[in-house]
Amino acid sequence: MKQNPSSYDESFRRNFHALMSSVHTVIPGVIEKYDGKRIGNVKPQIQKKLADGTYLELPVIEEVPIIFPGATDFGMTWPLQKGDPVMLHFAERSIEEWLNDGGEAKPEDARRFSLTDAIAIPGMYNLSEPFPESNNEDFMIIYKESSIKILEDEIIELVSNSDINITGAGDINIDGDGAFSITTSDDISLESTGEVEIKNSAGTFTIKSSGQIDLNGNLTVDP
Numbered sequence: 039m040k041q042n043p044s045s046y047d048e049s050f051r052r053n054f055h056a057l058m059s060s061v062h063t064v065i066p067g068v069i070e071k072y073d074g075k076r077i078g079n080v081k082p083q084i085q086k087k088l089a090d091g092t093y094l095e096l097p098v099i100e101e102v103p104i105i106f107p108g109a110t111d112f113g114m115t116w117p118l119q120k121g122d123p124v125m126l127h128f129a130e131r132s133i134e135e136w137l138n139d140g141g142e143a144k145p146e147d148a149r150r151f152s153l154t155d156a157i158a159i160p161g162m163y164n165l166s167e168p169f170p171e172s173n174n175e176d177f178m179i180i181y182k183e184s185s186i187k188i189l190e191d192e193i194i195e196l197v198s199n200s201d202i203n204i205t206g207a208g209d210i211n212i213d214g215d216g217a218f219s220i221t222t223s224d225d226i227s228l229e230s231t232g233e234v235e236i237k238n239s240a241g242t243f244t245i246k247s248s249g250q251i252d253l254n255g256n257l258t259v260d261p
Contacts, residue, residue, distance in 0.1 A: 059086075061151040062128040066162045067099075072118040076104050080124060080158050102126070102156045103137060116181070118160060125162035129155040225250045 065084045072078035082096040104124070107114045133155045136143035149155070163169050170180040175190040183199035196202070204210060212218065220226065226245065245251060 055089075062153055062156075063151065064128070065126050066164070067124050067126040067156075067158065069118050069120055069122045069124060069158075069160075070098050071120065072104065072122075074115075074117070076106065076115075077101050078104050078118065078158065080126060080156065082126060082153075083123075096153065099126070099153055099156045102158045103133075105157060105159045116160075122160060123162045123164070123167065124158040124160050127157045127159070128152065129157065131155070133157075220245065223248055227251075 065082050067080040067082045070079040070081050079098050079100045080102045081098045085093040085095050087093055104118070106116075128151050130150060132145035132147040132149050132152070133143075134147065135145055170178075171185075172178065177188040179186045183197075185195070185197045187195040187197075189195065
């Protein structure tokens with residue numbers, strides 16, 4: 039007996055949707071727990087719609103790798119708090135063996151696109167959530183009330199809500215073709231166990247402070 043084409047199409051559609059219901063690709067989530075070691079617990083933020091029209095809340099996914107930019111000699115990290123948004127990606131195959139041992143892994147489990155194999159990338163904000171200051175002209179790194187900005191005209195602005203510390207194992211050099219200005223309402227202290235040398239090939243060299251200026255060690259000023 040031949041099957042009715044429309045019946046066949048409906049059967050195929052049901053089987054296809056049943057199969058795809060267990061396939062996960064990309065959905066937004068939020069951090070539930072993070073201890074700073076690139077592994078966290080994440081709660082998916084899109085519920086699953088069932089065949090009867092009801093919705094199923096997805097569980098918290100534990101031990102999710104958190105992806106930060108990095109390479110062999112480079113890395114960038116930032117703190118994550120409960121509720122911070124992420125984008126969840128789900129691996130094509132099980133990443134359990136690769137995550138533990140690295141290298142070219144052979145997955146023991148045949149699962150595919152599973153909730154278990156989620157990977158989180160921070161920063162997936164919806165349009166109603168507040169986001170740090172941004173525009174389409176400048177490059178900005180913002181942390182709380184401090185920021186580093188490279189403006190459209192290539193001026194660099196460094197703003198700190200606290201101290202600024204610069205530590206170098208070698209020389210620290212500041213070179214410029216324009217003026218060099220230090221302005222403060224407090225003391226200026228310059229200390230060195232070696233020689234301090236200030237050179238100015240043209241123009242004037244001016245240090246102004248309403249507080250105390252301390253220079254300790256050998257100081258050479260060449261106008």
